[in-house]
Amino acid sequence: MAHEAAPVPEGWPAAARQLAERFGERFATGAAVREQHGHDESHHQCRPPSGVVFPVSTAEVAEAVNVCARHRVPMIPFGAGTSLEGGVGALRGGLCLDLTGLDRILRVSVEDMDTTVEAGVTRKRLNDHLNGTGLFFPIDPGADATLGGMAATRASGTNAVRYGTMREAALGLTVVMSDGQVIRTGGRARKSAAGYDLTRLFVGSEGTLGIITELTLRLHGLPEAVSVAVCPFSGIAEAVNAVIAIIQCGIPVARLELMDGLAVSAVNRYSRLTLPETPTLFLEFHGSEAGVTEQAQAAAAIARDFDGGDFQWATRPEDRSRLWQARHQVYYAILALRPGAKGFPTDVCVPISALAQCIAETAADLATCPVPAPLVGHVGDGNFHFVFVVTPGNAAEMMEVQRLNRRLVRRALAAGGTCTGEHGVGSGKLQFLAEEFGLPTLEVMRTIKQALDPLGLMNPGKVVGSGLVRATAASEPKE
Numbered sequence: 001m002a003h004e005a006a007p008v009p010e011g012w013p014a015a016a017r018q019l020a021e022r023f024g025e026r027f028a029t030g031a032a033v034r035e036q037h038g039h040d041e042s043h044h045q046c047r048p049p050s051g052v053v054f055p056v057s058t059a060e061v062a063e064a065v066n067v068c069a070r071h072r073v074p075m076i077p078f079g080a081g082t083s084l085e086g087g088v089g090a091l092r093g094g095l096c097l098d099l100t101g102l103d104r105i106l107r108v109s110v111e112d113m114d115t116t117v118e119a120g121v122t123r124k125r126l127n128d129h130l131n132g133t134g135l136f137f138p139i140d141p142g143a144d145a146t147l148g149g150m151a152a153t154r155a156s157g158t159n160a161v162r163y164g165t166m167r168e169a170a171l172g173l174t175v176v177m178s179d180g181q182v183i184r185t186g187g188r189a190r191k192s193a194a195g196y197d198l199t200r201l202f203v204g205s206e207g208t209l210g211i212i213t214e215l216t217l218r219l220h221g222l223p224e225a226v227s228v229a230v231c232p233f234s235g236i237a238e239a240v241n242a243v244i245a246i247i248q249c250g251i252p253v254a255r256l257e258l259m260d261g262l263a264v265s266a267v268n269r270y271s272r273l274t275l276p277e278t279p280t281l282f283l284e285f286h287g288s289e290a291g292v293t294e295q296a297q298a299a300a301a302i303a304r305d306f307d308g309g310d311f312q313w314a315t316r317p318e319d320r321s322r323l324w325q326a327r328h329q330v331y332y333a334i335l336a337l338r339p340g341a342k343g344f345p346t347d348v349c350v351p352i353s354a355l356a357q358c359i360a361e362t363a364a365d366l367a368t369c370p371v372p373a374p375l376v377g378h379v380g381d382g383n384f385h386f387v388f389v390v391t392p393g394n395a396a397e398m399m400e401v402q403r404l405n406r407r408l409v410r411r412a413l414a415a416g417g418t419c420t421g422e423h424g425v426g427s428g429k430l431q432f433l434a435e436e437f438g439l440p441t442l443e444v445m446r447t448i449k450q451a452l453d454p455l456g457l458m459n460p461g462k463v464v465g466s467g468l469v470r471a472t473a474a475s476e477p478k479e
Contacts, residue, residue: 005048006093011071012050015095019053019065026054026101031050035077037096040083041143041331043342043392045426047089049076049096056101057184058118058174058213065211066180068095075178076455079149080122082141084345085426087153087206091461099148102213105129114171114188119148119212135219138163141382141422142328148212154204154425158327161247161380162254163220165422170203174214178453180327188216201448206424207459209452223254223286227296228320229311231283231303232276236260236363236375239279240356242306243379247352251298255284256380257327263374263387264332270333271326276309282327283311284320330376334387338374344388344398346405347429348412349421352382358415359384362408369404370397383421410435425463433464 009015019027028034031104035045036049050073050430055061068075074094081088090096102118105126109115112134115124124144126137139150141157151173156165172186185198202209215316233239239258246253258281261265265277281303285295298351300311314320326333335343350358359375366373366386377384388401388406409432419425434442445464449456 004138006050006090008050008093009071009073011073012093015067015071015073016051018071019064021096022063022067023053023055023060026056028052028054034096037078037081037098038089040081040086040088040426041343042084042086042428043344043390044086044089045392045424047086047091048091049090049371052078052096052098054098054101058102058176061097061099061102061176061211061213062182064097065176065178066094068457069179069455071456072457074460075207075211076459077148077152077211079120079146079152080144082143082145083149083153083426084343084347084423085420085428087424087426087459087462089427091427094457095213095404095458099211099213100146102148106214108133108135108219110135112188113221114216115219115420116216117147117212118214119146119151121147123150124148130219134222135216136222137169138220139166139169142331147215147217151203151212151215152206154422156378156381156383156422158255158257158324158378160378160383160422161256162252167200167203169218170199170215171218171478172216173199173202173212175202175210175212177210178455178458182213183210186216204424206426206463208463209458210450211377211458212475221366223289223292225285225292226254226320227285227292228314228323229283229296230275230314230323231281231300231311233281233303234307236279237356237360238306238308239281240359240379242303243269243282244307244352244355245302245306246299249298249300249302249382251295252285252287253295253299254284254286255282255382256378257282258374258375258377258379258384259327259330259475262337262372263330263376266333266337266374267326270336271329272320273326281308282323282396284324299354331387331402334372334374334376334389337374338389338391341371341389341391344401344405345385346387346408347383347385347420347423348408348417349381349383350412350415350417354415354417355382358408358411358417362386362404363412365404365407370400371405378421381421382417427462430463430465
């Protein structure tokens with residue numbers, strides 16, 4: 001992968017010596033491991049760190065942070081590397097802290113329906129561990145991401161319409177601050193009015209305020225019954241209007257996903273399915289046997305009102321798993337449309353009432369798009385993605401895709417939406433924060449950043465940037 005060399009911090013040689021003495025073979029500076037930790041799954045250019053450390057406890061994370069703080073070396077936390085906005089790139093060099101070694105499940109309380117885990121535990125591993133307890137962790141972004149990374153990016157995914165996002169799931173955190181101090185936020189109580197809500201401050205902060213090393217998470221009971229269906233539609237507008245009606249009627253769907261015809265075609269080839277290659281809704285219902293039947297019948301009736309086809313049911317667990325695995329692999333299925341290309345996914349989220357118009361106007365914009373741009377989305381909560389399949393080295397192609405993305409984001413903001421529903425800001429969405437919140441709000445965010453990270457060492461250049469946001473926002477063309 002092409003990459004851009006980051007500057008080597010002045011204090012790096014001294015810091016590297018101390019890290020090597022303390023961590024031995026768990027500190028690496030080889031080119032291959034540095035490159036592996038300099039990029040995520042997106043089109044953003046690889047920005048390798050100066051070195052990588054592999055701690056196995058909160059105490060070791062704090063030691064590494066102490067070394068970096070003394071020598072003014074930037075720090076970038078790293079989980080599974082499945083993010084999509086360039087959030088792990090070492091824009092100013094420094095130390096990458098790979099947290100996958102913090103992989104213990106510390107506690108599960110079946111009675112209280114909560115758990116405490118280290119940041120490197122993945123969501124699939126947690127659910128495997130919960131097998132037989134009657135509980136599960138529902139936040140499902142598709143990738144088998146680490147729970148620390150999911151909290152840091154405020155991840156959500158296919159179940160968010162019913163179970164919420166990592167914001168709702170996180171009850172408390174252990175965080176290593178920029179000076180190596182360890183703090184704990186929140187607790188196990190389901191509500192508290194004590195002090196500032198620091199848990200919510202760190203959830204979504206993308207490693208720019210501190211490094212999350214442990215999480216206490218809310219769990220949910222496994223539903224008695226689960227039903228999954230797919231429903232083809234004659235057009236995108238009909239499918240989206242059916243979604244709006246289903247939500248407005250209060251049907252408690254657990255998952256409500258949309259793919260356009262091109263996305264379904266890609267999935268059929270990649271996952272060897274035979275779905276009709278038209279706009280299609282994927283629906284899942286949770287509850288009692290009677291409740292699930294009632295929900296499904298009501299949703300099917302609404303779909304018919306909007307020219308939807310018959311529901312095709314996946315009743316056996318293995319069939320349900322196959323369908324959702326195909327949905328989770330849609331990003332890779334779309335990339336396979338242009339072998340060797342990279343994904344540039346949009347990530348806007350809008351109020352449900354604005355969903356149909358926003359998608360329709362964007363689809364019209366894309367009529368002359370030079371690259372494939374299939375549509376997928378968690379449309380039950382107004383979040384959708386057009387995935388541009390781009391060649392990063394093609395300047396003309398990237399310029400046009402970026403123009404179309406700017407138009408989409410501004411359309412979403414005008415509707416009261418957001419530039420990022422779930423992927424986070426990283427470095428890829430910096431230019432839009434001033435437009436979304438206004439400069440006074442952005443300055444409050446920067447004040448918080450300055451207070452908690454006065455030396456600017458925690459994942460620098462991400463989320464609020466450092467002067468970059470104001471300059472970029474002011475200079476972007478207004479289509």
